[in-house]
Amino acid sequence: MASDPAAEIDLVGVRFDGMGRSPGQAGAPQALRAAGLETALPAAELTSDVILPAPTSARSPAGFINEPALLAMVDTVYSRVGHSLRTGRFPLLYGADCAVLLAAIPALRDTTGRAGLLFVDAHEDATTMEQSDTGEAASMEIALLLGLTGTHAPEPLRSRLPALDLDTIVMLGQRDHLYRRQIGVPTIAGQVPLHSLEELRGDPAGIATDAADYLVRHAHGWWLHIDLDVLAGSEFPACDAATDPATPDGLTWTELVTVTTAALRTGGCRGCSIGVYNTDLDPGGHAATRIVAFIADVAAHARPG
Numbered sequence: 001m002a003s004d005p006a007a008e009i010d011l012v013g014v015r016f017d018g019m020g021r022s023p024g025q026a027g028a029p030q031a032l033r034a035a036g037l038e039t040a041l042p043a044a045e046l047t048s049d050v051i052l053p054a055p056t057s058a059r060s061p062a063g064f065i066n067e068p069a070l071l072a073m074v075d076t077v078y079s080r081v082g083h084s085l086r087t088g089r090f091p092l093l094y095g096a097d098c099a100v101l102l103a104a105i106p107a108l109r110d111t112t113g114r115a116g117l118l119f120v121d122a123h124e125d126a127t128t129m130e131q132s133d134t135g136e137a138a139s140m141e142i143a144l145l146l147g148l149t150g151t152h153a154p155e156p157l158r159s160r161l162p163a164l165d166l167d168t169i170v171m172l173g174q175r176d177h178l179y180r181r182q183i184g185v186p187t188i189a190g191q192v193p194l195h196s197l198e199e200l201r202g203d204p205a206g207i208a209t210d211a212a213d214y215l216v217r218h219a220h221g222w223w224l225h226i227d228l229d230v231l232a233g234s235e236f237p238a239c240d241a242a243t244d245p246a247t248p249d250g251l252t253w254t255e256l257v258t259v260t261t262a263a264l265r266t267g268g269c270r271g272c273s274i275g276v277y278n279t280d281l282d283p284g285g286h287a288a289t290r291i292v293a294f295i296a297d298v299a300a301h302a303r304p305g
Contacts, residue, residue, distance in 0.1 A: 004043045005090075005299060005300060005301065005302050005303045006041045006042075006043040006044045006299040006300070006302075007043040007044070008088075008089055008090050008302075008303060008304055009041065009043075009044040009045065009089070009090045009091075009092050009299055009302060010044070010045045010047055010080075010084045010089045010090065010091050010092065011037070011041065011044050011045065011046045011047060011092055011094065012047050012049075012050065012077070012080050012081075012084075012091055012092065012093050012094070013028070013029025013030075013032075013033070013047075013049035013050065013093075013094055013095050014028075014029065014049070014050045014073065014077060014093055014094070014095045014096035014100055014275075015027070015028075015029055015030075015049050015050060015051055015052060015095060015096070016050070016052055016069060016070070016073045016095070016096040016097070016099070016100070017055055017066070017069075017096070017097070018065065018066060018070070018096075018097045018098075018099050018136050018137055018138045019057065019065055019066065019136060020055040020056050020057035020058070020065050020066035020069075021055065021057075021278075021280065022054075022055050023279055023280070024278050024279065024280055025095065025096055025097055025275060025276055025277060025278055025279070026052075026055065026095070026096070027279035027280075028094065028095035028096065028275070028277045028278075028279055029049050029094060029095040030049075031277070031279045031282070031285065031288045032094055032095070032277075032288050032291060032292055032295075034285065034288070035285055035288035035289045035291070035292045036289070036292050037094070037292050037295065040292050040293070040295065040296040041295070041296060041299050044092075044299065045089070047080070049095075050073060050076045050077055050080065052069040052072045052073050052076075053068045053069050053072055054069075055069055056068070056069075059135040060135075060154075062129075062152055062153060062154050063129055063132065063135050063152070064135050064136075064137055064154075065134065065135040065136055065137075067154070070099060070137055070157075071154060071156050071157060073096070073099070073100070073103065074099070074102050074103040074156070074157060074160075075103070075156060076103075077093065077100055077103035077104060077107075078103040078104075078106060078107045078160070079107075081093075081103060081104050081107035081108070081271060082107040082110065082111055084271070085107065085108065085111040085112065085270060085271065085304075086111055088304050089304060090269075090270065090271060090272070090302050090303065090304045091104070091271040091272075092271065092272050092273075092274070092295070092298070092299070092302065093271075093272070093273035093274070093275075094273075094274050094275075094295065095275060095277070096273075096275050096276075097138040097227075097275045097276045098121065098125055098137075098138040098141050098225065098227055098275065098276070099137040099138045099141055100273050100275065101117070101141045101142075101145060101223075101225055101273065102137065102141050102144060102145065102157060102160075102161075104223055104225075104271060104273055105117060105145055105163045105164060105223060106160035106161070106163040108163075108221060108223050108270055108271065109163050112220045112221040112270060113219075113220035113221070114165070114168060114218070114219045114220045115163060115164060115168060115219055115220070115221065115222070115223065116164075116168040116169065116170075116215035116216075116218060116219030116220075116221065116222030116223065116268075117145070117164055117168065117169045117170075117215075117222060117223050117225060118169075118170055118172065118208075118211055118212060118215060118222055118223070118224050118225070118263055118269075119142065119169060119170065119171045119172065119225050120172045120173050120224070120225065120226045120227065120230050120256075120259060120260075121171070121172075121173060121174065121225070121226075121227035121229065121230055122173060122174060122175050122176055122197070122227065122229040122230045122241060122242070122247045122250065123139065123174065123176040123179065123227070123229070123241065123247070124142060124171065124174055124176060124180070124187060124188055124189075124194070125138065125139055125140065125141055125142045125143075126140075126142040126143045126146075126148065126185070126188045127139045127140050127143060127183065127185050128140065128143045128148060128149035128185075129143075129144075129149045129150065129152060129153065130149065131183070131184070131185050133183065138276070142169070142171075142188070144157075144161055144162070145161065145162060145163050145164040145169075146162055146164050146165075146166065146169070146192075147161060147162030148188075150162070166191055166192050167192075167218050168215065168218050168219045168222075169192050169193070170192070170193045170194075170195075170211040170214055170215060171189075171192060171193065171194040171195070172194075172195050172200050172207065172208065172211060172230075172259065173195070173196070173197050173200050173230040173251060173259075174189075174194060174195075174196050174197065175196060175197040175198075175247055175248065175249060175250065176246070176247050178245075178246045178247070178248070179244070179246040179247055182246060193211070193214065195207050195211070197230075197249060197250065197251070200251075200255075200259065201251070201255065204251075204255050204258045204259045204262070205258050205259070205262040206262075207259075208258070208259040208260070208262040208263040209262045209263065209265070209266055211263060212262075212263040212264075212266035212267075212268065212269070213266050215268065216266065216267065216268040219268075221268060221269075221270040222268055222269055222270065223269070223270060223271050223272070223273070224260070224263060224264070224269050224271070224272040224273075225272070225273045226256070226260065226272070226273070226274045226275075226298075227275060227276055228242070228274070228275065228276055228277060228291070229241035229242045229247065229250075229276055230250060230251050230256065231250045231251050231252070231253065231256060232249055232250030232251065232252065233250065235250065235251070235252055235253055236250075236253075236287060236290070237281060237282075237287065238277055238278055238279070238281040238282035238287035238288075239276050239277065239278055239281065240278060240281070241276070253290065253294065256294070257294065257297050260294075260297065260298055260301075261297065261298075261300075261301050264298070264301035264302055265301055269302065270304065272298060272302060274291070274294075274295060274298070277291060
């Protein structure tokens, strides 16, 4: 193996905003490169961005916002991740939102066998299509991946689902009980291993290590997903959810680095995705600079297999 773990990484920028904004999260790949991503990871392979149809905030008959771009994103990212994994590389998706998991996890399953997911996020994202009042796929992806919903999803998406089992996901950092109460969606804690923000802060390294070890034992390979809304709004204001009073508090950058590096050191991680960064909320680029530093920390511990 190469001495520099970053030499085995494929950087894949995803220009997708699940709410149909322009640019919103779709501007993240360009903003992160402008903030020095290539300089921070000179050994990584920088691939071309995933570019999608013009966004729309309209809801489709199936109920998704920005559905044409969503389906195109899922198809392209599925192919990109699958190719990266088949060639022994470590795909690192940057930009976009949690909907990238609708492509990454099926690609991991179809390439390696039983797929696992370490899900670091302020929200459970297990709203079903029937419960959703927004149509945002990024609030439903866990329910879709687990097969808790999706009967009426468009065929290009439905044919790849479900892609996770209840015992191949571990959730860390959730603090959305007020939000779920507002929208009337119950928790899935008890169905899957879930460690809330309060619990995670008590032992971030230990819980992350145990979570990764659990996934190594239950899956053939696991994926790390980090939604930056897991951070406190004071640490990361360039995200709508991080400053939402319905999801108070949050991790510090130091705590998130501890969680991430502890999990990756355990082994078995095959790829990673990092979102949600709304460039509209970061006119000075300060958040982008901090994200780049975080991605460099992730890359330092990421190796295929």
